[in-house]
Amino acid sequence: MARTAVVKGKIPPWASNHAEISRRRLGNGSTWFDPVREEALRRFEALGLPTTRREEYRFTNLAPLGRVDFRRAEGVKAPIETERIEKLLFGDRAAVELVFVNGVLDEALSSRGDLADGAVVMPLSTAIRERREGVEEHLGRHIGMETNFFAALNTAILDDGLFLHLPDRCILEKPVHVLFHTTTVDQPIAGHPRNLLIANRGSAAVVIESYAGEGETPYWTNAATEAVVGEGSRLTHYKQQLESENAFHISALDVTQSASSRFVTFSISFGASIARSDIRIDLDGEAIESDMNGLFLARGDQHVDHHTTMNHAGPRCESREFYKGILAGRAKGVFTGRIVVCKDAQKTNAFQANRNLLLSDDAAIHTQPQLEILADDVKCSHGATVGRLDEEALFYFRSRGIDPEEAEKMLIGAFAGEVVEKIDLPLLRERVAALVSARLAGGATGKETA
Amino acid sequence: MLNIKNLKVRIEGKEILKGIDLSIEAGEVHAIMGPNGSGKSTLANVLAGRAEYEITGGEILFEGKDLTVLAPEERAREGIFLAFQYPVEIPGVSTSYFLKTALNSIREHRGEVELDAFDFLALAKEKMKSLHMDEALLHRSVNEGFSGGEKKKNEVFQMAMLDPKLAILDETDSGLDIDALRIVADGVQQLRDEKRAILVVTHYQRLLDHIVPDVVHVLSGGRIVKSGDPDLAKKLEKEGYGWLLEESGAVAGGGN
Numbered sequence: 001m002a003r004t005a006v007v008k009g010k011i012p013p014w015a016s017n018h019a020e021i022s023r024r025r026l027g028n029g030s031t032w033f034d035p036v037r038e039e040a041l042r043r044f045e046a047l048g049l050p051t052t053r054r055e056e057y058r059f060t061n062l063a064p065l066g067r068v069d070f071r072r073a074e075g076v077k078a079p080i081e082t083e084r085i086e087k088l089l090f091g092d093r094a095a096v097e098l099v100f101v102n103g104v105l106d107e108a109l110s111s112r113g114d115l116a117d118g119a120v121v122m123p124l125s126t127a128i129r130e131r132r133e134g135v136e137e138h139l140g141r142h143i144g145m146e147t148n149f150f151a152a153l154n155t156a157i158l159d160d161g162l163f164l165h166l167p168d169r170c171i172l173e174k175p176v177h178v179l180f181h182t183t184t185v186d187q188p189i190a191g192h193p194r195n196l197l198i199a200n201r202g203s204a205a206v207v208i209e210s211y212a213g214e215g216e217t218p219y220w221t222n223a224a225t226e227a228v229v230g231e232g233s234r235l236t237h238y239k240q241q242l243e244s245e246n247a248f249h250i251s252a253l254d255v256t257q258s259a260s261s262r263f264v265t266f267s268i269s270f271g272a273s274i275a276r277s278d279i280r281i282d283l284d285g286e287a288i289e290s291d292m293n294g295l296f297l298a299r300g301d302q303h304v305d306h307h308t309t310m311n312h313a314g315p316r317c318e319s320r321e322f323y324k325g326i327l328a329g330r331a332k333g334v335f336t337g338r339i340v341v342c343k344d345a346q347k348t349n350a351f352q353a354n355r356n357l358l359l360s361d362d363a364a365i366h367t368q369p370q371l372e373i374l375a376d377d378v379k380c381s382h383g384a385t386v387g388r389l390d391e392e393a394l395f396y397f398r399s400r401g402i403d404p405e406e407a408e409k410m411l412i413g414a415f416a417g418e419v420v421e422k423i424d425l426p427l428l429r430e431r432v433a434a435l436v437s438a439r440l441a442g443g444a445t446g447k448e449t450a
Numbered sequence: 451m452l453n454i455k456n457l458k459v460r461i462e463g464k465e466i467l468k469g470i471d472l473s474i475e476a477g478e479v480h481a482i483m484g485p486n487g488s489g490k491s492t493l494a495n496v497l498a499g500r501a502e503y504e505i506t507g508g509e510i511l512f513e514g515k516d517l518t519v520l521a522p523e524e525r526a527r528e529g530i531f532l533a534f535q536y537p538v539e540i541p542g543v544s545t546s547y548f549l550k551t552a553l554n555s556i557r558e559h560r561g562e563v564e565l566d567a568f569d570f571l572a573l574a575k576e577k578m579k580s581l582h583m584d585e586a587l588l589h590r591s592v593n594e595g596f597s598g599g600e601k602k603k604n605e606v607f608q609m610a611m612l613d614p615k616l617a618i619l620d621e622t623d624s625g626l627d628i629d630a631l632r633i634v635a636d637g638v639q640q641l642r643d644e645k646r647a648i649l650v651v652t653h654y655q656r657l658l659d660h661i662v663p664d665v666v667h668v669l670s671g672g673r674i675v676k677s678g679d680p681d682l683a684k685k686l687e688k689e690g691y692g693w694l695l696e697e698s699g700a701v702a703g704g705g706n
Contacts, residue, residue, distance in 0.1 A: 396538040399498050400552035400612065401526035401559070410551065414542025414591075 009048035009149070010066045016045070018072050018190070019156040026158060027128050036140040040155035047149040056147075059334045059366045060276055060305040065248060070220055073191030074103030074159050078183040081214065085109060085181055088210055088242070093427055095174035096121040101181050103159040103191045113174065118167040119205075121176055124194055127163035134165040134198045142226040142254045148278060151252040154192040154224040161195040161225075166203035166233070175206040175425060180223070182247070184215030195225040199233040199261075207235070208428065211249060211271075212242040218273070219244070223251040231258040231285070236265075238428060242435070243271035245302065252278045259285030259314065266423060267294040267323075268432055269304050270439060280309040283317045283345075294323035295419040295432070297439055298331035298363075305334035310352075312345040312375075321352040324419045326412060327363035337382065338370040345375045352382040357415050359389070359408075409440045451476050451513060451647045452497075452616055458507035459489075459496055466492045468672035469508065474616070477644040481658055482651045483683060484669035485691045490651045491535060493669070494620040497649075498532035499525050512616065526552075527559035529615030533605035533622050540592035545604065546574065548592045549611055556612055577610045581637045599630030606637035617641065618649045623657035635660030655687035670695055 019041055027033035049066045050057040080101055090097055092113060098121075099109035105123050115121060120134075127135045145152040162178040180193045197207055211221055221243060229235045243249045249272035257263050269275050281290050296304045310319045325333045335354045356365045369382040389411055397407030416436045423429035452474040459467040466489045474480050484490050496503050497510065499522035510517040517525060540548065554564045565573065571588075578585050583603055593601050602622050609617050619638065623631055638661050642648065650661060658666070658680060666682040667674045668691070676682065676694055686694070 390538075393538050393540055395500060395522060396534065396540070397548075397552075398522035399526055399532050399534075400548070400608065401523050401555040402552050403523055403555065404521075406551065406555075410543055410548070411540070414540065417542045 009051045011045055011048050012066050012070070014070055015153060015156075016041075021072060022157045026125060030128075032132065032136045033128055033139070037156055037158070040140065040145055040152045043145045043152035044149050044156055047147070047152060050149055056307060056336070059332070060274070060303065062250075062274065062276065064274070065220065068188050068218065068220070070190035071187050073182060073189035073219065076102045076185055076189050078102065078185050078215075080181070080183050082109070084214065085179070085212075088179055088212055090175065090177045090208070090427065093174065094177040094208075095172050097177045097179070098123065098162055099179045099181065100160055100193065102183060102189070103193070105160060116170050116172055119170050119172060120163070120165040122163050123160050124163040124196055125160045127196070135163065135196060138198055138226060138228050139196055140226075142228065142256050143224055143252060144254055144278070144280060148252055150222050150250045151224050151254075151278070154194055154222050154252070157192040158194050159192045161193045162197070162207070162209070163195070164197045164205065164207060166199045166205055168200045169202040170200070171203060172205040175208050177208045177210065179210040179212065180221065182213035182219050182221060182243070184213065184217040184219050184244070186217060188218050188220070190220040190222060193221065193223045195223075197225065197227040197235065197237070198230075199228065199235045200230045202232045203230065204234040205236070206238075206425065208238045208240070208425075210240040210242065213244040213247050213271075215244060216246060218246045218248065220248040221250070223249075225251070225253045227253070227255040227263070229255060229257040229261040229263045232260045233258075234262045236424065237263070238266045238423070238425070239268065240432070241267070241269040241271055241275060241277075243275070245271060245273055245300065247272045249275040251276070253280070255281040257281065257283050257285065257288045257290060260287045261285070262289040264291040265293070267296070267306060269294070269296040269306070270435060272304070273301065274303045276305040276307070278307045280311065281319070282311045283314055283319065285314040286316050288314060288317040290317070290319040292319070292321040292323075293419055293422055295416060296323075296325045296333060297416075297436065298326075298333060299328040299439075300331065301329070302331045303334075304331070307334075307336045309338040309340065310350060312339070312341045312348045312350060315345055316347040317345065318349040319351070322419065322422070323354045324416065325354070325356040325365055326359065326416060327356065327365060328359040330360075330362040332363070333365040333367075335365065335367040335384070336370060337368070338372070339380060339382070341373040341375050341378050341380065343374045346377045348375060348378045348380070350378070350380045354384045356384075356386045357388070357412065358386060359412070409437070412440055413437060452649075453511040454508070455511075456508035457496070457505070457510060459492055460504045460506050461492070461502055465506070466503075466672055467496070470669075470672075470674060472667065472674065474647045474649060476615070476647055478665065479642060479648040479650065479661060479663045481663040481666045481683060482649065482669055483653070483655075483666060483686060486653065488669045489672045490653075490669050491620055494532060494618045494649070494651045497525075497530060497616075497618055498522060523555070526612070527556050531609050531612055531614035531617045533602070533609055533617065533619045535621040535624065537593045537596075537601040537605055539594045539596070541594045543592050544589055545592050546571070546588040549574070549608060552608075553611055574611065577607060580640060581607055581610060582633055583607055598625035599627060602626055602630065602634050603637070606634050610637065610641060615645070616647045616649065618651065620651050621653065622650070623652055623654060631657065632660065655683045658683045668694055
């Protein structure tokens, strides 16, 4: 297939320069880290920015990124609105909370509670400099640098982020929260947050990644997370994307699961002018359970794209994928759900659903399941729907005295609720529900912006 | 309370109501009967303000005011309630949330204070008790997965909560077994008082054994062809509509 061939795109002029700065700063001379970065550098230079001629980017034009002269976000000083950041914090409801403002850890906003014995939670930069255990074995080993320009670029530049390492049977009761906040200056800035999560055998934790930003100037967050979910362990991962609507948000999540493990990820995507998330889970063992959930809301001219892959390599695994999208104004959504069932992955159960609600005539969604099934004893189901608000339901509300605007809000809230209620953390669930309501009150129906 | 004069209604270019005259006073219960396709449900839905119907002639006055210029929600706030023939399922919206929003919209319009969650629940429980309905319904999504009987009971419960001046029941008896029919009918009977008017649209007479109307109208071919006392309903049950259609000169199939 000619379409899937990698077509070399442009390389942003600033990229190598940013990587060079990073080289001087982090791991310079390290016998294990330097080769990882050199490889990443080669990869992103070989790949170049993807164009819409590449199948995986057919509906998402990222060419605008190549035209902006981004300055490195790390260390850019800007007045921060502490109040806005504090609203996103979990405080003592989190075991550890790391807050990075423009790529640099903000000690004052971060906090650290009691951790279970042996659990390691620290900035990734510290882990790279001060320890090799876990980080040397896994950093850059799970991310899809072969084909993903952005993941390679992230690895070559590698801004700070969360490093989590749970020893065998270590269980964290409270969630670990990492917040990346971007405060813009006059010039566009770009940051490359990087996280590494390692859950050894029989351990359990909940991790929340939050991305937020403010300001009129465009900025770019190019995030990447690798997660290693050891045998019998249980990792729950939430990602809140609440960037400014002038921002670009690109992210990669690559997960490797071992036998009998359970991984749940949740993508909540409300912000950014263009958002693209690549999520790949490798079910690399027997009897693995994996859940991929998502909720995206877009309005105005927002563009939101999720490109997911559930790769069943081992037998007797079960995966469930459930994404919902709500699109208003001229917003565009893209959802690609790939399910791969390898030859040896017999008795696979894979379920996928993507449901979308379009609130205006100009909103659009491209949704496509992609199934590649090489085993013969497999249960696989998928379904995609695109609908509008039910007129009959609206009339029912109105016939009871409820304003049509209120009725729409309640119906949209109910549509989102089916995903929101899957969030197991009450505080996060409440916040996401409140964000959905606030979004609706602020004209998610797109009438103001259409 | 309700005065309909020479009402003509079209849907998708087809004339369904061809000149209806109907007058209902407070305290009265009127039944509208008629064969399938006679326009009974159209009349009920036009009163509630369903948009797809086009009024091409005549007038509808509710308490002296022109009803046709009001949006459905405004009619509800003025005191009109339609019990749906096919109540809509609303997954993800609990009955209590739905009804509290509705009730407070109506209370606000009446100049009454909003009910908070506590007061709302107390009122809802009181109404449920008198209607012999299960409180669990409040926490379930509106009509989702309800049996036909449960849906109709929920309509009557909503009616009791919203306390309308004019209640319209559109084929509320269809799809009900005897027990459900009795609960629904008893509920409607409880709401019968001198301030409220009730319009019962039905194909069968059996509901009218429980809710004995003051007047029975027969609708056929888009017109009221006969009005009379409850005995008229009994006669229709026994003898069908044929004799009436002949007598009135409206030939069978006149609805087309």
